[in-house]
Amino acid sequence: MFSWLASEEMGHIKILEKQWEKVKEEGMWLSEEGYCSYGDISNPIECTEFPSDSEAKGELKEDAPELEILKEAIAAERQATSFYADLAKNTSDPSGKAMLEKLSRVEQGHLDLLEEEHEWLRRSKEFFTVHRFTLPSSA
Secondary structure (H helix, E strand, C coil): CHHHHHHHHHHHHHHHHHHHHHHHHHCCCCCHHHHHCCCCCCCCCCHHHCCCHHHCEEECCCCCCHHHHHHHHHHHHHHHHHHHHHHHHCCCCHHHHHHHHHHHHHHHHHHHHHHHHHHHHHHHCEECCCCCCCCCCCC
16 A cells, blocks of 8 residues: 555646646646646545455454554645645646646545555454555555
């Protein structure tokens, strides 16, 4: 899950770097078609993608640091969601506003995923997978 989230954030970095270049050179925002050509901004994760009880995998040890790591990741995603939403509110260009609002929604999806994973681990002590990625088997 963290590898998948890291790849998501790398895609955001690529898009934002291209956006920065476009604003510096031309004073314009990229259109959705323009920023999608540089990297993916995924669709936000929906709760329907969360697994059923029978799909949970792996055992969490009582003293595992995963819950603390998830708490830190939740705080980071909450901050990113607000950051992009605030930027969108203060951006007058329609293309810029649309891109920043989409980034905020994607970050909100990441936040929802992490909060659900945290609650799942807290309750069940087992990892779950989301249909967009799978955990390696612990063979």
